[in-house]
Amino acid sequence: MLPIDAAAHSSRWRRRHPVDKAVLGLGLTVLAISLPPWPGAALVLLTSLAVLLGPAGVPGRKLWRAYRVPLGFCVTGAATLLVQVGGPQGFVSLADDGALRAGELLLRTSAASLGVLLFAFTTPMSDLLPRLVKAGVPTAVVDVALVTYRMSFLLLDSMRRVRDAQAARLGHTTRAATWRSLSGLGAMAFVRAFDRATRLQAGLAGRGYDGTLRVLVPEARVSVRFTAASCGLLIALAALTLVLEGPLS
Amino acid sequence: MHIAEGFLPPAHAVAWGVASAPFVVHGVRSLTREVREHPESTLLLGASGAFTFVLSALKLPSVTGSCSHPTGTGLGAILFRPPIMAVLGTITLLFQALLLAHGGLTTLGANVFSMAIVGPWAGYAVYRLLRRYDVPLMVAVFCGAFVADLSTYCVTSVQLALAFPDPSSGFLGALGKFGSIFAVTQIPLAVSEGLLTVLVMRLLVQSSKGELTRLGVLVAGGKRVQAESSEAVAR
Numbered sequence: 201m202l203p204i205d206a207a208a209h210s211s212r213w214r215r216r217h218p219v220d221k222a223v224l225g226l227g228l229t230v231l232a233i234s235l236p237p238w239p240g241a242a243l244v245l246l247t248s249l250a251v252l253l254g255p256a257g258v259p260g261r262k263l264w265r266a267y268r269v270p271l272g273f274c275v276t277g278a279a280t281l282l283v284q285v286g287g288p289q290g291f292v293s294l295a296d297d298g299a300l301r302a303g304e305l306l307l308r309t310s311a312a313s314l315g316v317l318l319f320a321f322t323t324p325m326s327d328l329l330p331r332l333v334k335a336g337v338p339t340a341v342v343d344v345a346l347v348t349y350r351m352s353f354l355l356l357d358s359m360r361r362v363r364d365a366q367a368a369r370l371g372h373t374t375r376a377a378t379w380r381s382l383s384g385l386g387a388m389a390f391v392r393a394f395d396r397a398t399r400l401q402a403g404l405a406g407r408g409y410d411g412t413l414r415v416l417v418p419e420a421r422v423s424v425r426f427t428a429a430s431c432g433l434l435i436a437l438a439a440l441t442l443v444l445e446g447p448l449s
Numbered sequence: 450m451h452i453a454e455g456f457l458p459p460a461h462a463v464a465w466g467v468a469s470a471p472f473v474v475h476g477v478r479s480l481t482r483e484v485r486e487h488p489e490s491t492l493l494l495g496a497s498g499a500f501t502f503v504l505s506a507l508k509l510p511s512v513t514g515s516c517s518h519p520t521g522t523g524l525g526a527i528l529f530r531p532p533i534m535a536v537l538g539t540i541t542l543l544f545q546a547l548l549l550a551h552g553g554l555t556t557l558g559a560n561v562f563s564m565a566i567v568g569p570w571a572g573y574a575v576y577r578l579l580r581r582y583d584v585p586l587m588v589a590v591f592c593g594a595f596v597a598d599l600s601t602y603c604v605t606s607v608q609l610a611l612a613f614p615d616p617s618s619g620f621l622g623a624l625g626k627f628g629s630i631f632a633v634t635q636i637p638l639a640v641s642e643g644l645l646t647v648l649v650m651r652l653l654v655q656s657s658k659g660e661l662t663r664l665g666v667l668v669a670g671g672k673r674v675q676a677e678s679s680e681a682v683a684r
Contacts, residue, residue, distance in 0.1 A: 202548045233455045234459050269550045270453050270550050270553075280613075280627065285618050285623075286622050295615075295617075301613075312553070313553070316550070317550060320548070325548065340481045340484040344537075345543075347499070348544070349544065352503060355503045359503060379644070383645060384652065387649045387656065387657075393500040400492050411484065411488025
């Protein structure tokens with residue numbers, strides 16, 4: 201299992217309905233990209249961190265390991281705004297307001313990423329996917345997504361073991377050997393995926409498979425109190441941004 | 450490389466979502482029709498989605514000494530066709546955003562447009578065109594994967610340049626800036642992905658002829674493909 205999904209399964213908010221967490225987590229993300237970066241995104245960033253480490257109970261180390269991935273992309277992406285092409289100062293030169301734009305972008309992306317991580321760290325995929333049917337996603341697509349989700353872990357596990365076996369047989373010692381091993385790994389993933397699908401199909405056919413995958417979904421109700429509190433927090437953040445925007449800019 | 454969460458302004462995020470929607474809806478219709486006619490396809494398509502997801506987890510050696518990962522869009526489009534890839538690509542990108550914190554939900558539309566629509570369609574078009582003129586299978590596969598990878602990054606450069614025009618030279622300057630940054634890493638990576646795809650396809654021709662025939666890859670080019678696959682198996 202992947203670290204974020206594993207953490208979601210043992211999360212303090214695991215039993216909450218995905219809608220509760222979507223309103224809060226995705227609401228914070230929407231605020232992060234729609235409010236002015238300063239002070240709006242900064243407030244969203246601090247609030248998201250406080251909720252993640254506080255009430256949601258996400259371990260700091262796990263959060264950092266997941267957060268450093270998008271943060272790396274944010275930093276490299278924002279760095280490009282520091283320079284400009286052409287103009288009187290030469291072909292490539294430092295942009296006049298580059299640092300400001302890069303800082304604002306960094307604030308916005310890092311705050312938005314934390315909002316999504318709040319949702320991801322508290323909502324297992326197995327809780328979310330079956331409920332997408334009620335949101336209007338066609339059943340066929342949800343079924344394919346469910347099979348994809350469950351089979352991905354098996355394939356990733358198989359690949360890890362094959363990669364270890366290749367390494368033990370000196371399959372990564374030279375560049376040529378690395379390429380050979382990689383191509384074998386890719387082909388193996390395809391062969392195993394189709395082999396598993398065929399065997400699953402045979403197994404399900406024996407149990408009267410009619411084209412619909414029925415899975416048990418943990419019972420949960422949308423909490424009006426939680427959702428109302430989340431909306432209140434989002435409105436308060438937006439209002440605080442509007443109040444502070446003048447004095448702080 | 451996917452566009453990170455929150456990187457695009459709200460208007461751009463919505464616009465790319467709207468641009469992607471018709472292709473994804475078309476793919477969903479194709480997929481629903483396929484599942485309705487052949488219920489067992491659900492498992493095969495799920496396996497294909499898992500394969501696409503896992504393919505993006507392969508670490509590819511880069512000329513700069515670092516590692517990157519294949520987009521998998523070229524191989525996916527050749528095996529499963531672009532409309533299905535639009536749906537499988539969207540599912541994969543959603544999983545990457547939520548399970549790996551790679552990409553994002555607000556940038557999902559933009560990432561879907563580049564990786565699940567333009568990449569597969571461009572790669573598949575080149576592959577089909579070359580097959581029509583009886584170009585050998587592996588050459589067509591290499592070109593398809595190369596173009597799919599490169600076109601994905603070209604579209605990403607356009608998306609970023611539209612969102613962040615250069616203060617001095619505007620959209621074109623920004624396109625040159627983002628394009629040149631990507632070109633340094635992506636042209637070698639596109640070549641690498643093309644080579645990897647050829648190696649994977651060669652192994653598949655030897656080990657999974659039945660699946661490739663069922664997917665229409667080995668009959669798409671006519672007699673010559675059959676002959677090539679027989680030669681590969683004989684080797």
